[in-house]
Amino acid sequence: MVELFGKAAELFIAELAVAAWMNVLPTKKVIQVGDISKAVDTFHTYDFLLGIVPPSIPKPKRIVRFLTLELIQHLYRQLFDR
DSSP states (O other): HHHHHHHHHHHHHHHHHHHHTSSOOOOSSSSSSHHHHHHHOOOOOGGGGGGSSOSOOOSSSSSBBBBOOOHHHHHHHHHHOO
16 A cells, blocks of 8 residues: 555656646756746646645745755655645
């Protein structure tokens, strides 16, 4: 059962990453949190994430946030640890 949820989470994150990648500018090489927010706003499939993913993230002064393991774990906890 754990393997099933693990695989489902892996596929979900991969699909969300592809949707976010479609919002990445051609000059960028990484997915940023803002790209994920745009993907959630763009695709109706992710409407259940509207309350979890912030609609807009202010630009940090010097730190750029990327799709990290911590963010993935946070999203997983928000979705499955209720």
